[in-house]
Amino acid sequence: MRHSHGDPLTVPKVLSRIRTELEITVNEASPIERRLAQIRSMQREFREQPVGGRFLAVKRLVYWFTASAFDRQAKVVEALLDLIEELAEENRRLALQFARAAGDDGVRDEEEGRPE
Amino acid sequence: MTVIDPPKSPSISVIVNTCDRRDSLRTLLRSFEHQSYPDFEVVVVVGPTRDDSLEMLTTEFGHRICVVRCPKFNLSASRNLGLAHAAGEVVAFIDDDAVPCRNWMSQISKPYVDPEVAGVGGRTHIVNPEQGQLQFFRGLATVLGEQTDVLIRDKDRPPFAAPDPYVFPRFHGTNMSYRRRVLLDINGFDENFEYLFDDADIGVRLGLEKRRLVQLPDAVVYHAPTSGRNRGEDPYDLNWYSWLRSLVYFTLKNGGPTVGRSKSLSHALRMTSTFFAHVDEVADSGKMPPHLHAKARKMLRRGAAVGILQGLFLKRRIPKKIAAIDRDFELFLGPESERMPASPPIPVPGNERATPLNDQPLRLCLLSVGFPPTDTHGVSRSTHTLARGLVELGHEVHVITSGRRLRVTCDEGVFIHQVAGEENPRYGDLAARGYQNLAFWLNHSHAAFEVVESLQRDNAIQLVDSPLWGLEGLVTAMRRSLPIAVRVVTSMKQIAQVHDQISPENDLLGELEGRFLSMADLIVSNSAATTHAIEEVYGLDPEEAPIGIAPYGMVPAPDSLVSPLPEHDVDELSVLFVGRLEKRKGILDLFEAIPVVLARHPEAKFIVAGSDNSRQDGFFADHGMDYPTFFRKSFGHATNSVDFTGFVDEAHLEELYRACDLFVAPSLYESFGLIFLEAMNWARPVIGCLAGGPEEIVIDGETGLLVPPGAAEKLADAMIELLNSSERRREMGLAGRRRLIENYSHIAMARSFEHLYRARLVDAEGHGVSKTGTRTELS
Numbered sequence: 001m002r003h004s005h006g007d008p009l010t011v012p013k014v015l016s017r018i019r020t021e022l023e024i025t026v027n028e029a030s031p032i033e034r035r036l037a038q039i040r041s042m043q044r045e046f047r048e049q050p051v052g053g054r055f056l057a058v059k060r061l062v063y064w065f066t067a068s069a070f071d072r073q074a075k076v077v078e079a080l081l082d083l084i085e086e087l088a089e090e091n092r093r094l095a096l097q098f099a100r101a102a103g104d105d106g107v108r109d110e111e112e113g114r115p116e
Numbered sequence: 117m118t119v120i121d122p123p124k125s126p127s128i129s130v131i132v133n134t135c136d137r138r139d140s141l142r143t144l145l146r147s148f149e150h151q152s153y154p155d156f157e158v159v160v161v162v163g164p165t166r167d168d169s170l171e172m173l174t175t176e177f178g179h180r181i182c183v184v185r186c187p188k189f190n191l192s193a194s195r196n197l198g199l200a201h202a203a204g205e206v207v208a209f210i211d212d213d214a215v216p217c218r219n220w221m222s223q224i225s226k227p228y229v230d231p232e233v234a235g236v237g238g239r240t241h242i243v244n245p246e247q248g249q250l251q252f253f254r255g256l257a258t259v260l261g262e263q264t265d266v267l268i269r270d271k272d273r274p275p276f277a278a279p280d281p282y283v284f285p286r287f288h289g290t291n292m293s294y295r296r297r298v299l300l301d302i303n304g305f306d307e308n309f310e311y312l313f314d315d316a317d318i319g320v321r322l323g324l325e326k327r328r329l330v331q332l333p334d335a336v337v338y339h340a341p342t343s344g345r346n347r348g349e350d351p352y353d354l355n356w357y358s359w360l361r362s363l364v365y366f367t368l369k370n371g372g373p374t375v376g377r378s379k380s381l382s383h384a385l386r387m388t389s390t391f392f393a394h395v396d397e398v399a400d401s402g403k404m405p406p407h408l409h410a411k412a413r414k415m416l417r418r419g420a421a422v423g424i425l426q427g428l429f430l431k432r433r434i435p436k437k438i439a440a441i442d443r444d445f446e447l448f449l450g451p452e453s454e455r456m457p458a459s460p461p462i463p464v465p466g467n468e469r470a471t472p473l474n475d476q477p478l479r480l481c482l483l484s485v486g487f488p489p490t491d492t493h494g495v496s497r498s499t500h501t502l503a504r505g506l507v508e509l510g511h512e513v514h515v516i517t518s519g520r521r522l523r524v525t526c527d528e529g530v531f532i533h534q535v536a537g538e539e540n541p542r543y544g545d546l547a548a549r550g551y552q553n554l555a556f557w558l559n560h561s562h563a564a565f566e567v568v569e570s571l572q573r574d575n576a577i578q579l580v581d582s583p584l585w586g587l588e589g590l591v592t593a594m595r596r597s598l599p600i601a602v603r604v605v606t607s608m609k610q611i612a613q614v615h616d617q618i619s620p621e622n623d624l625l626g627e628l629e630g631r632f633l634s635m636a637d638l639i640v641s642n643s644a645a646t647t648h649a650i651e652e653v654y655g656l657d658p659e660e661a662p663i664g665i666a667p668y669g670m671v672p673a674p675d676s677l678v679s680p681l682p683e684h685d686v687d688e689l690s691v692l693f694v695g696r697l698e699k700r701k702g703i704l705d706l707f708e709a710i711p712v713v714l715a716r717h718p719e720a721k722f723i724v725a726g727s728d729n730s731r732q733d734g735f736f737a738d739h740g741m742d743y744p745t746f747f748r749k750s751f752g753h754a755t756n757s758v759d760f761t762g763f764v765d766e767a768h769l770e771e772l773y774r775a776c777d778l779f780v781a782p783s784l785y786e787s788f789g790l791i792f793l794e795a796m797n798w799a800r801p802v803i804g805c806l807a808g809g810p811e812e813i814v815i816d817g818e819t820g821l822l823v824p825p826g827a828a829e830k831l832a833d834a835m836i837e838l839l840n841s842s843e844r845r846r847e848m849g850l851a852g853r854r855r856l857i858e859n860y861s862h863i864a865m866a867r868s869f870e871h872l873y874r875a876r877l878v879d880a881e882g883h884g885v886s887k888t889g890t891r892t893e894l895s
Contacts, residue, residue: 009546009549009554009620011624011627011631014554014558014628015594017543018562018590018591018594019594021542021543021562025562025565025566026595036270037270047280047281048280048281049281049326085271
């Protein structure tokens with residue numbers, strides 16, 4: 001079997017690579033994802049109860065007149081959230097690629113205790 | 117300084133609504149014995165049952181449960197009765213054909229620390245072997261009766277006809293809990309939902325009241341849907357009337373006051389036509405027999421009509437006030453609970469023990485990339501046998517294997533978790549660099565680790581057992597959160613050496629095996645020969661390495677199916693070889709011996725059962741042909757007496773064992789030799805080599821004969837010796853069968869493993885930490 005790309009793998013490199021993947025898995029629910037879920041929840045709450053507090057009837061009337069604008073605004077927010085989620089995923093993918101590359105090239109040799 | 121008491125965990129009343137399901141109800145109640153959360157009681161509401169559920173409850177569970185009779189066959193009415201009798205702060209509902217994971221109540225109790233939380237639900241898996249699927253995960257319901265049962269990612273939410281403010285989280289009826297006060301405040305369930313939509317209706321009603329419901333990703337319930345009055349044996353023999361009636365009623369009752377009566381009515385009619393289209397489509401595809409199709413259409417017509425009338429003109433049937441019965445909260449768990457055998461959702465026939473064990477049952481996770489019936493290789497079969505034996509001893513056993521998608525099933529009492537490593541190929545770049553095998557194994561090892569983590573959360577598994585082969589447990593071992601046992605079989609390194617398959621990847625895999633072994637808390641070898649070989653190959657110190665021996669085993673065939681060989685001579689003698697056709701299995705020695713035997717016994721027939729491995733072991737590269745072709749070219753005159761079957765499945769293999777007069781497997785080395793046990797199971801004499809496991813399994817001269825490895829002449833002599841005497845063959849076969857039952861049954865195997873696991877777990881607990889924490893750090 002030919003191993004044409006890059007230096008041959010070594011045990012320390014493989015173990016280092018597994019550790020990288022483990023860190024990614026264990027920390028999978030990233031702060032960005034959690035924040036996105038919170039914002040989506042806030043958005044839903046707003047849609048459920050757009051106005052509140054005092055002078056509720058007046059506010060509801062105003063809201064009723066402007067509801068279509070809020071609808072359009074909600075769609076824009078939804079699209080932005082989807083976009084941010086995709087960007088976050090892309091970012092994670094790139095970080096993963098970077099970590100994998102570092103795992104390959106910059107791994108410390110555990111047995112020798114020095115960088116390879 | 118003010119001291120604030122930590123929030124108290126709530127007391128839980130588990131409500132089980134049941135009718136005519138005595139056996140699955142018993143299984144569920146037995147599974148409660150192993151809940152990790154102690155502060156719970158059980159209220160069983162028995163409908164107008166026609167079986168002896170009530171007697172069973174009285175005799176087997178007595179005062180430990182609260183039994184309530186419900187005269188109507190109505191799930192919501194039954195739930196309301198349970199609610200009235202519950203004494204806990206939280207009421208949790210689970211179906212009578214399901215069992216919860218060990219930490220179910222422990223997990224659902226946690227969010228209630230927040231006083232704003234009104235309800236908590238978890239995940240549900242259908243575990244019937246034929247139907248296994250994720251049934252419920254973060255579901256949603258709308259006021260128009262639209263429902264999503266499985267929502268993995270927010271953005272996969274389907275477009276609903278109902279506006280966003282009217283989309284609410286909902287729980288699954290078999291895995292839901294609520295604060296009792298909250299349900300009492302809304303007067304419980306609407307009893308017009310006799311069956312179905314009761315759970316969604318509560319979700320929507322609480323949603324409209326802005327109550328907070330928490331959906332947990334875990335808190336798993338294993339659901340094994342059983343036939344009953346609302347569900348026949350056929351998957352499409354359903355109570356279609358209840359389905360559509362409840363849906364239409366739900367839509368009109370919840371949609372009318374929120375999105376308007378005309379919109380909800382037109383939506384209900386649209387869904388009605390969808391139902392008709394669905395059953396027609398299923399019938400057209402042949403999945404629904406014509407008589408069921410006609411029955412379904414009739415039920416749908418009636419359901420739509422009744423649903424519309426009830427939705428438009430009938431008031432909700434919600435009790436004006438549920439009067440809570442004043443009774444004491446009775447803990448379910450008893451002093452013997454922890455020693456009761458584990459209860460899988462689908463009981464193993466003949467294994468419904470109700471008596472406590474001597475020790476607490478263990479909660480174990482076995483790894484095996486392949487598993488019968490789809491895979492019958494040695495590691496897969498030995499894992500299957502071990503799992504079955506452990507279950508029969510009363511332990512809880514989970515097996516993680518590979519599949520096309522994540523699903524959980526329960527077969528013969530064993531939970532089988534299939535993972536698809538390739539769904540998330542983390543190590544794909546290694547494959548691109550030429551390390552395909554390594555990439556495959558690491559992907560699988562990582563996917564298995566993720567399931568191990570969830571099993572640790574849900575089922576508090578205590579130990580993971582992985583084969584050395586394939587490094588399946590390597591990622592789990594590196595995480596160091598559980599003790600890990602490594603089952604040693606013939607290693608990749610040994611195989612590579614025997615087959616002269618020296619390559620950078622194989623070298624690397626061999627070295628990784630060595631590292632994996634060094635991380636093990638327990639190394640389980642199946643024979644002294646394997647132990648010796650592994651010490652030699654990996655340089656393990658026999659004094660230091662935590663090695664134990666547990667011989668493999670086999671489920672003994674029933675006596676009624678075993679036909680011992682005849683005492684008299686027969687016209688035609690059959691010699692069977694089973695194994696891959698490769699050098700290590702001694703196939704070339706057998707080829708050389710066959711003509712010698714035929715010279716003395718021309719009536720003998722040789723069956724060579726197994727797939728050709730010449731391309732993998734280098735034989736084809738050296739000779740330009742596979743093994744059967746080589747035999748035909750080299751020993752043409754013997755060709756008519758030899759039958760190369762190629763790969764044979766389990767059923768066919770069994771027939772071959774039963775039909776043969778002599779079994780032969782002249783492997784140059786076997787770490788154990790399951791094939792000898794298979795032959796002994798059918799009372800057949802065996803011939804093997806003095807190399808590894810066979811030396812321990814076969815008693816030379818008593819259950820078979822042993823010859824030096826690589827000695828074709830000696831092999832031929834041994835075969836001739838046994839073919840000469842029918843009496844000897846019969847005696848040896850019977851002696852082998854006795855030896856198998858006494859020393860190598862699946863129960864004997866499981867007991868050996870249990871002994872080692874317990875020693876390991878006690879050792880780990882004695883040190884206060886898993887031994888994994890005391891190993892040389894890897895990072």
